[in-house]
Amino acid sequence: MTRALAVIIAATVTCGVWAGRQTSPGDPRFARFVDRTKDVGLAIGGDAACWADVDNDGWTDLCASGGVWRNESGKRLSRIADVGSGVVAADYDNDGWTDLFSWVALKLYHNEGGARFAEAALPAMPPTVSRGACWGDFDNDSFVDLYIGGYEDWDRDITYPDVILHNVRGKGFELQWTETRYRARGVTACDFNRDGALDVYVSNYRLQPNLLWLNDGRGRFRDAAAELNAAATSAGFPGGHSIGACWGDFDADGEMDLFAGNFAHVDDRGDQPKSRFLRNTGKAGGYRFDDKGTCGVFYQESYASPAAGDVDNDGRLDLYFTTVYPVASFGRPNRPVLFANDSGWSFRDVTAQSGIPALGATSQAAWADFNRDGRLDLVTDGKLFVNEGGGNHWLEVRLWGDAKKVNRSAIGAQARIRLKDRTVTRQVEAGVGEGNQNDMTLHFGLGDKRGTVDLEITWPSGGIQRVRLAGVDRLVEIGPRPRVTKVR
Numbered sequence: 001m002t003r004a005l006a007v008i009i010a011a012t013v014t015c016g017v018w019a020g021r022q023t024s025p026g027d028p029r030f031a032r033f034v035d036r037t038k039d040v041g042l043a044i045g046g047d048a049a050c051w052a053d054v055d056n057d058g059w060t061d062l063c064a065s066g067g068v069w070r071n072e073s074g075k076r077l078s079r080i081a082d083v084g085s086g087v088v089a090a091d092y093d094n095d096g097w098t099d100l101f102s103w104v105a106l107k108l109y110h111n112e113g114g115a116r117f118a119e120a121a122l123p124a125m126p127p128t129v130s131r132g133a134c135w136g137d138f139d140n141d142s143f144v145d146l147y148i149g150g151y152e153d154w155d156r157d158i159t160y161p162d163v164i165l166h167n168v169r170g171k172g173f174e175l176q177w178t179e180t181r182y183r184a185r186g187v188t189a190c191d192f193n194r195d196g197a198l199d200v201y202v203s204n205y206r207l208q209p210n211l212l213w214l215n216d217g218r219g220r221f222r223d224a225a226a227e228l229n230a231a232a233t234s235a236g237f238p239g240g241h242s243i244g245a246c247w248g249d250f251d252a253d254g255e256m257d258l259f260a261g262n263f264a265h266v267d268d269r270g271d272q273p274k275s276r277f278l279r280n281t282g283k284a285g286g287y288r289f290d291d292k293g294t295c296g297v298f299y300q301e302s303y304a305s306p307a308a309g310d311v312d313n314d315g316r317l318d319l320y321f322t323t324v325y326p327v328a329s330f331g332r333p334n335r336p337v338l339f340a341n342d343s344g345w346s347f348r349d350v351t352a353q354s355g356i357p358a359l360g361a362t363s364q365a366a367w368a369d370f371n372r373d374g375r376l377d378l379v380t381d382g383k384l385f386v387n388e389g390g391g392n393h394w395l396e397v398r399l400w401g402d403a404k405k406v407n408r409s410a411i412g413a414q415a416r417i418r419l420k421d422r423t424v425t426r427q428v429e430a431g432v433g434e435g436n437q438n439d440m441t442l443h444f445g446l447g448d449k450r451g452t453v454d455l456e457i458t459w460p461s462g463g464i465q466r467v468r469l470a471g472v473d474r475l476v477e478i479g480p481r482p483r484v485t486k487v488r
Contacts, residue, residue, distance in 0.1 A: 023312040023314050023391075027312075027391075030312045030350075030353075030354070030389050031311035031312045031318075031354050031375070031376075031387050031389040032354060032355050032387065033356050033377075033378065033385035033386065033388070033389075034355060034385065034388050035357075035383055035385055036384050036386045037382070037383045040075065040076050040077045040384060041076050041078065042062070042069065042077045042384050043079075044062075044064040044065040044067070044069075044379075044382050045064075046360070046361070046362035046363070046364045046380075046381045046382045047065055047085055047086060047363065048064070048085075048132070048305075048363055048364055048366075048434060048435035048436045049062060049063065049064040049364050049365075049366045049379045049380075049436055049437075050063040050087050050088055050089050050100075050366065050436065050437035051366055051367075051368035051370075051379070051437060051438060051439035052089035052100075052439065052440065053071075053098065053439075053441075054068060054070075054089070054098050054100075054114055055070060055114030055115065056096065056097070056114060056482065057071075057114075058372075058475075059071035059072075059372065060368045060369070060370065060439045060441065061077075062368075062379060062384075063083065063089065063100060064085075064364070064379065065085060065382075066083060066085045067079045067081065067082055067083070068080055068083060068100075071370065074370060074371030074372055075371075080115055081115070081116060081117050083100055083102060083107075083109050083117050084102025084104055084105030084106075084109070085102060085104045086102055086103050086104035086105075086130075086435050087101060087102045087103070087109075087437075088100070088101055088103065088132075088134060088135055088431045088437050089101075089135075089409075089430060089437060089440075090407070090409045090411055091111075091144075091407070091408040091409045092108075092135070092143065092144055092146075092167055092170060093110070093143075093170030093171075094403035094407065094408040095170075095408075095482075096408060096482025097111035097112075097113065098111055098409065099111045099117075099120075100117060101133060101146060103130040103132055103133040103435060104130070106125070106128070106130065106148070107119055107122070108121075108122050108173075120172075121172060122173055123165065123173055124175070125163055125165075125175055126161050126163070126178060127160065128148065128150045128151075128160040128161050128162075128163060129150065129151050129152070129153065130149055130150060130151060130160070130184075131151045131184065131185045131434055132149050132184070132185065132186045132187045132244070132431065132433075132434050132436075133146060133148045133187055133435070134146075134147050134188055134189050134200065134429070134430055134431025134432075135147075135409070135430035135431065136189040136200070136411055136412055137198060137407045137412060137460055138164070138166075138197075138200075138215055138219035138221075139166070139217075139218050139219035140196070140197070140217060140218075141167075141169065142401065142403060142404060142405055142406060142407050142461075143167040143169055143170050143407060144167060144407045144409065144411055144430070145164060145165060145166050145167045145173075145176075145219065146164070146165040146173065147163075147164050147187050147200050148162065148164075148165070148187075149162050149185065149187040150162045150163065150179075150180070150183070150184055151183055151184060151185060151205075152183040152205070159180055159181070159182070159183055160180075160183075161178040161179055161180040162179040162180075162182070162184055162187075162202065163175065163177070163178050164176045164177040164178075166219065176219070177221075181208075182202070182204040182208045182209075182211065183204055183205045183206050184202045184203065184204055184205075185203050185205050185242065185243045185244065185434050186202070186203035186244035186245055186261075186305070186432075186433055186435070187200065187201070187202050187203070187431055188200070188201050188244075188245055188246060188429065188431050188432050188433070189201070189411075189412070189429065189431065190247040190256050190429065191256075191412060191414065191427075191460075192247070192255070192256045192258075192280055192287060193214075193287040194283075194414075194458070195217070196217060196460070196461070197215035197216065197217040198215055198411075198412045198460065199213060199214055199215050199221075200212075200213040200215070200221065201213075201230070201247070201258065203242035203243060203244050203245045203260065203261070203434075204242055205241050205242060205243065205263075206241065207239055207240060207241060207272070207273075208238065208239045209225060209226070209231040209233060209238050209239035210225055210230065210231050210232050210233075210239055210240075210242050210245070210260060211223050211225050212224050212225040212228060227288075228286075228287065228288045228289055229278070229288050229289045229290070229291060230278055230289045232245070232258075232262065232273065232276055232291075233273045234271070234273040234274070237273050239273070240260075240262035240263075240264065240272060240273030240274075241262055241263040241264060241265070241272065241273075242260055242261065242263075243262070243263055243303070243304045243305060243324070243363075243433075243434050244261050244305040244306055244363075244432070244433035244434040244436075245258055245259060245260045245433070246258075246306045246307055246308045246319075246432050246433060247427065247429065247432075248308035248317045249317065249423070249425035249426075250279075250308070250316075250317050250341065250345070251344030251345060252316065252422035252423055252424055253422070254416055254423035254425055255281075255282045255425070256280055256414070256425065256427065257277065257279050257280045257289075258277070258278040258280070258289065259275070259276075259278070259306050259308065260275060260276055260278060261275045261303050261305065261321060261433070262274055262275045262276070262303065263301065263302055263303055264299070264301060265301060265329060266301060266329055274293075274297075274299060275297050275303055275306075275321070276291055276293055276295075277292040277293070277294075277295050277297075277345060278290070278291055279291075279292050279345070295345045295346060295347050296339065296346055296347035296348055297319070297321065297337075297339060297347055298349070300323055300328070300332070300334045300335075300337075301325070301328035301329055301332060301334060302323045302324045302325035302328045302334045303321055303322070303323055303334075304321075304322045304323055304324040304362075304363050304433075304434060305321075305322045305363045305364070305365045305433030305434040305435075305436060306319055306321045306322075306365065306432075306433050307319075307320050307365040307366060307367055307433055307436060307438060308320075308367075309367035309376045309378075309438070310376065310443065310444070310445035311338070311340075311375075311376055311389075312340070312389060312392060312445065313374070313375065313391075313392035313393065313394045313445030313446065313447070314392055314445050314447050315422065315444075315445045316341040316342075316343075316344065316445070317341055318338065318339060318340050318341045318347075319341070319347060320336065320337070320338050320339075320365050320367075320378060320380065321336065321338075321339065322336040322363060322364065322365050322380065322381075322433075323335060323336055323361055324361050324362070324363060325361055326360055326361045334361070335351075335359060336351075336356075336359045336362065336365070336380060337349050337351050338350055338351045338354055338356055354389075355385070356378075356385060359380065359381040359383075362380060362382070363433075363434045363435065363436075364379060364380050364381060364382065365378070365380050365433055365436055366378070366379050366380075366432070366436045366438050366439075367438045367439065368438060368441070369439065369441065369443060370384065370386065371386060372475065373390075374390075374473055375387035375388070375389060375390060375394075376443055392445060392446065392447050392448070393446040393448065393449050393450060393472045393473055394444060394446055394473055395446060395453055395455075395469070395472050395474065395476070396441050396442065396443050396444070396475040397415055397426075397441070397442040397444070397455065397475075397476055397477075397478060398440070398441045398442070398475065398476070398477045398478070399413050399415070399428055399440075399442065399457065399477075399478055399479055400477065400479035400482070401413075401459070401460070402479065402480050403480075405459070405461040405463070406459050406460050406461050406479075408482065409430065409440060410428045410459070410460070410479065411429065411440070412427070412428065412429075413428045413457060413458065413459050413460055414427045414428075414458045415427075415442050415444075415455055415456065415457045415458075416455070416456045416458075417444055417446070417453055417454065417455055417456075418456070419446070419449055424445070424446075426443065427442075428440050428442065441475070446472055449472060450472060451471075451472075452468055452469065452470050452471075453468070453469045453471075453472060454466065454468055454469075455467045455468075455469060455478075465478075
């Protein structure tokens with residue numbers, strides 16, 4: 001046990017009371033977002049965004065529009081480096097510094113001490129065009145690998161390949177696998193069946209079936225989407241126009257569910273598959289997915305990139321969902337929407353009440369607690385919306401791998417807090433929706449919970465760790481934090 005870990009573990013006998021009270025837009029504890037873009041000095045476009053603490057100062061930084069923006073203690077964002085657009089973040093060589101991969105430029109950037117990024121070599125790959133990628137230790141060797149989704153050239157009728165790059169123990173990458181059947185727009189990973197192997201969900205466009213790549217633990221995959229009812233489609237269609245998906249335990253039963261976002265035309269091709277929630281039935285159900293339908297996510301034609309987060313800290317995952325056309329077929333307006341989770345499978349539009357204005361077309365949606373006040377903030381459409389609601393309790397957990405059995409970024413780790421009648425579950429992930437990334441710090445809304453919190457961590461190595469924490473409304477770190485010098 002590290003000294004830092006020993007400090008945050010406390011054996012107590014007092015227990016908090018979990019009321020699980022659902023907040024509403026009229027409740028002072030509900031999320032209230034304020035546009036702080038100009039206040040913090042941010043100047044970006046509406047392309048995909050990634051939150052990651054690149055300089056190890058404990059404040060999550062922002063990568064967007066080809067720049068790395070350092071978080072100055074939750075008050076300012078200052079551009080410190082230029083990289084390719086559209087990045088996902090992870091410490092690929094386990095040296096304690098978070099590196100970046102641009103799926104737009106297809107370039108890898110090694111973090112040189114928190115303030116400079118040097119382009120690193122990648123192996124020769126077949127030509128590809130990507131709309132998203134994700135990191136994950138697919139073969140459990142403690143080094144994260146890379147899944148790159150391949151998209152298309154519509155005019156020339158070209159399908160570009162998906163690619164897996166295997167990490168050669170932090171020394172470089174080798175081309176492991178390619179797939180050219182489908183046109184991917186989003187890639188995200190999760191060990192949804194809890195077998196210790198990180199699986200990958202690929203959102204495919206052009207009415208093609210989505211893929212659920214089931215991992216055998218050695219980085220070899222087979223598609224189980226049809227077998228496990230995860231294709232996110234409707235009768236008469238092999239698949240939808242999926243743009244992005246996100247994992248999340250939406251009903252707080254301890255199992256990781258899926259939300260699949262579908263762009264759905266209204267034209268002579270029929271009633272195309274709508275966006276939908278897929279409930280993970282767990283071990284008792286063979287980890288098949290129960291298609292719950294739209295659950296209140298009303299129809300818009302050009303839905304795009306989803307991102308889940310508990311914005312009011314009531315213990316239920318809410319959903320933010322972008323659109324990529326401002327006006328779609330038949331003159332219908334489209335806009336990004338914030339949906340509040342009322343009961344696990346009942347969502348409602350609370351965009352206006354929460355203070356988020358009518359925004360334009362964007363694929364940008366990523367959550368992080370930018371100012372470390374215990375409330376999730378949102379970057380979308382080139383803007384930073386700071387959450388100034390409050391009242392419910394919370395806990396934030398930053399997990400670190402030991403770089404021996406678990407990758408330093410702890411990608412693939414899951415953590416659970418059991419609260420009377422539910423289990424709040426979060427995972428460390430590096431890729432969500434269409435090319436975005438939420439902060440890797442795990443955010444738990446606890447409602448009225450006070451006192452001690454029992455946290456159960458499932459590490460990517462398969463090990464389970466139980467930690468009793470005395471007190472809520474704070475950030476804790478678990479695992480051996482890298483011993484590196486902070487750069488300011």
